[in-house]
Amino acid sequence: MITRRMDGLLDVEAAAELCALVDSAGPGSDPLLIDLSECTGFETVALAMLVQALMEARNRGADVTTTGAQAELASRIESLTRDAADYRKPAKPGGFRHGMIQIGEKVDSMLMTLKGLAVFASGTFRAVARIRTNPRLLRVRQTLYYMEQAGVDAVPIIAILCWLLGVVLGFQAGYQLKNFAAETFMPDLIAYSMTWEIGPLLAAVMVAGRSGSAFAAELGTMKVRQETDALTVMGMDIWSYLVTPKMLALMVVMPFLVLLADFFGLLGGLLIGGWYLDMPAHVYISRLALVVIPMDIWWGMLKSLVYAVIISNVGCYMGMRVRGGAAEVGRATTSAVVTSIFLVIVADAIISLIFVFIRPTVTV
Numbered sequence: 001m002i003t004r005r006m007d008g009l010l011d012v013e014a015a016a017e018l019c020a021l022v023d024s025a026g027p028g029s030d031p032l033l034i035d036l037s038e039c040t041g042f043e044t045v046a047l048a049m050l051v052q053a054l055m056e057a058r059n060r061g062a063d064v065t066t067t068g069a070q071a072e073l074a075s076r077i078e079s080l081t082r083d084a085a086d087y088r089k090p091a092k093p094g095g096f097r098h099g100m101i102q103i104g105e106k107v108d109s110m111l112m113t114l115k116g117l118a119v120f121a122s123g124t125f126r127a128v129a130r131i132r133t134n135p136r137l138l139r140v141r142q143t144l145y146y147m148e149q150a151g152v153d154a155v156p157i158i159a160i161l162c163w164l165l166g167v168v169l170g171f172q173a174g175y176q177l178k179n180f181a182a183e184t185f186m187p188d189l190i191a192y193s194m195t196w197e198i199g200p201l202l203a204a205v206m207v208a209g210r211s212g213s214a215f216a217a218e219l220g221t222m223k224v225r226q227e228t229d230a231l232t233v234m235g236m237d238i239w240s241y242l243v244t245p246k247m248l249a250l251m252v253v254m255p256f257l258v259l260l261a262d263f264f265g266l267l268g269g270l271l272i273g274g275w276y277l278d279m280p281a282h283v284y285i286s287r288l289a290l291v292v293i294p295m296d297i298w299w300g301m302l303k304s305l306v307y308a309v310i311i312s313n314v315g316c317y318m319g320m321r322v323r324g325g326a327a328e329v330g331r332a333t334t335s336a337v338v339t340s341i342f343l344v345i346v347a348d349a350i351i352s353l354i355f356v357f358i359r360p361t362v363t364v
Contacts, residue, residue, distance in 0.1 A: 005035040015046035019053040027061035037068025042076070051080040113339070120317040121309070124247060127239035137237065142245040143252075150211040151253025155260060158206050162199060162261040166268020169193055174277045183277045187287040190269035195292060196355070199261035200300040201348055204307035207254065208340035212315035215246050216336035219319025220329035228320070243316045250308035255301035262300065295359060303351050307344050314340045 025032045057064045131137045173189045273279035318336035
């Protein structure tokens with residue numbers, strides 16, 4: 001048996017010498033005993049190096065042991081060995097049961113997120129109620145700033161995308177209807193598609209990607225830098241100071257963005273009607289006036305208010321729940337966009353079902 005006694009402080013240099021001795025031990029070599037009875041202290045990094053070398057040697061089949069360690073040193077060696085063993089445990093085997101457990105964990109996480117979001121939204125609505133009774137709580141400049149950021153700056157991208165989408169829908173609808181000599185009904189399809197679903201939904205998705213993510217990143221960064229804690233200590237109302245200006249700004253600009261999306265989508269259909277179907281502009285416009293009723297426009301704008309509440313609250317909630325550093329801010333931003341789009345589509349499905357039953361039938 002080879003015995004090596006460690007005298008004095010176990011620092012990085014001493015640990016490197018011991019690690020070299022441990023690395024030389026193999027399955028057929030003499031047993032190695034490291035005597036730590038004279039060790040007067042240790043550095044954590046040096047001890048971690050020694051523990052790692054001991055575990056690797058034992059995995060190779062070498063007979064390497066330690067003895068004489070004092071209570072604190074022995075406890076730390078045991079703790080590091082246990083943590084390293086847990087870290088190196090193989091992944092849990094797959095299978096139906098493991099898959100169902102993972103699904104259950106995801107569902108539970110989603111339900112907890114929705115529960116937290118509901119509580120957060122209730123706090124936002126209470127803050128809005130306080131503003132109604134005390135208008136001085138409303139931060140007008142911040143609200144106008146977010147109206148510009150979420151509304152005015154979003155006009156070009158929404159207009160271009162909806163126009164292109166109207167062009168694509170018009171071309172595809174015209175291509176199919178032309179085979180049946182029914183291209184006259186192309187404006188009907190464009191009008192219903194854009195005003196009922198595509199216009200409001202595309203505007204909401206674009207706002208969620210632009211503004212919802214910006215809200216989450218802004219508040220997440222404030223959480224990381226402890227600015228929200230400082231505001232709380234100063235006695236500021238976090239909801240009235242940070243959240244309600246964003247929600248009110250979106251509720252003001254979203255209906256106009258939806259109206260803009262509807263207009264440019266119908267304009268794209270007009271281009272295809274004249275270029276591909278040889279449909280005069282007055283025929284296209286008269287057909288729109290015949291099939292579209294004011295309720296179609298107003299309903300899409302009304303839906304946008306629900307979308308605005310969802311996007312603003314989800315973005316702010318994901319930002320306010322950040323714990324950690326920059327990586328957590330990135331994850332919160334991603335979660336804000338994904339969750340906002342998911343909840344917007346769910347709300348759209350519910351509102352669309354209601355609309356089908358309450359919209360009067362138009363006879364053409």
